[in-house]
Amino acid sequence: METRRLWQVDAFADRVYRGNPCAVVFDAEGIPAERMQQIAAEMNLSETVFLLPPTRDDADYRARIFTPRSELPFAGHPTISAAFCVHESMRQAGLGPLPGILRQECHAGVIPVAVAARGGLPVFTMTQVAPTFIDIDLGAAEVAAALGCAEGDLADPPVEAANTGIAWMFVRLPSPESVAVLKPDMTAIAELSKRTGITGLAVWSVGATNPGVDVKLRAFAPAEGVPEDAATGSANGCLAALIARSAALGAGPVSYIAEQGVEMGRDARIVAATDGPDSGPRIGGHVVRVMEAVLTV
Incomplete structure (x- = not known):
C-alpha cells in the first residue's frame, strides 16, 4: 500500500487554528488525477495541494490544486501553503542557503513566491498574473x-x-x-x-x-x-x-x-x-x- 507525507497548515495566520487550512501532499508523482480529487474530497478543506517535480526550467516545483469538487488552475492560499512546505522541508533537511524566491509551476503559469522574515516568522508573498x-x-x-x-x-x-x-x-x-x-x-x-x-x-x-x-x-x-x-x-x-x-x-x-x-x-x-x-x-x-x-x- 503506497503512502505519502502530508502536512496540514494554516495560511494567512501567525498561529494555529486561524486563517485558512490547507492540506499539502509531498512527492505526489504517481498519484492519478482521479485519486487526487478523491483525496481532496476526503480532506474536505477548501483546497488540497499536491507537490510534484516541475516540467519547466524556470520553476522549482509544480503544484496541482484541488477543491473538494474540481481542480483549479491557481489559488492563493494553497500557493503560499505549498511554498511554506517546500521551504520548511528544505530547512528541516539542512539544505541551504534557503532560497529568497520560490517559483511555483501551476496551470496558470509560474508564480514567484518571495520569502522574507517579519516578526520572527517568514512571510510568503506571491506575485499573481496581471489582471x-x-x-x-x-x-x-x-x-x-x-x-x-x-x-x-x-x-x-x-x-x-x-x-x-x-x-x-x-x-x-x-x-x-x-x-x-x-x-x-x-x-x-x-x-x-x-x-x-x-x-x-x-x-x-x-x-x-x-x-x-x-x-x-x-x-x-x-x-x-x-x-x-x-x-x-x-x-x-x-x-x-x-x-x-x-x-x-x-x-x-x-x-x-x-x-x-x-x-x-x-x-x-x-x-x-x-x-x-x-x-x-x-x-x-x-x-x-x-x-x-x-x-x-
Whole structure:
C-alpha cells in the first residue's frame, strides 16, 4: 500500500487554528488525477495541494490544486501553503542557503513566491498574473437577494469581476458591519457562479472589525464545495486590481491589509499590494504548520 507525507497548515495566520487550512501532499508523482480529487474530497478543506517535480526550467516545483469538487488552475492560499512546505522541508533537511524566491509551476503559469522574515516568522508573498477585468451582467436585485442584504446597500456598479489566475465576482458594501451580518443563500450564489462561469462571489468594505486593518472581505464559493472561504489570496489579488482601477483607496499604488474569516472563527490577515491596474498584484502572509500525517494513496 503506497503512502505519502502530508502536512496540514494554516495560511494567512501567525498561529494555529486561524486563517485558512490547507492540506499539502509531498512527492505526489504517481498519484492519478482521479485519486487526487478523491483525496481532496476526503480532506474536505477548501483546497488540497499536491507537490510534484516541475516540467519547466524556470520553476522549482509544480503544484496541482484541488477543491473538494474540481481542480483549479491557481489559488492563493494553497500557493503560499505549498511554498511554506517546500521551504520548511528544505530547512528541516539542512539544505541551504534557503532560497529568497520560490517559483511555483501551476496551470496558470509560474508564480514567484518571495520569502522574507517579519516578526520572527517568514512571510510568503506571491506575485499573481496581471489582471483581466470581466464584464458582468447581473442585476442588483438578484445579487442582493443572494447575499441577504438590501439592494440599496450595493455600490455602483453592483458587481465587478476580475481574474488574476482565477476569476472572482465582487460586491462592495458600505461598512464592515454590513459585511459581517450577511447570511447568504448559498444555492443562489452557486447559481450565479454557474451562470457566469466565475468561481465565487466576494463581498468587501473599506474598514474592518479589528484595528490596524484596512479592508474587510468575505468570500463565498459554494459551486466549488466551499460555502465560505476563511482567507482567499486569489480574491484579494483580484480585489487589489479592482481597487487600483477605481482608486477606491486613493490614486496611485495600492497597499492594504485585509481581514477575512472572522465570522468563521478563523481570523486571517492578508497583505495586498499592486503598482496599478495593469500590474500583477502581490499577496502575502504567514503560514503555520498544524499537523503532519501519513496519507494512504
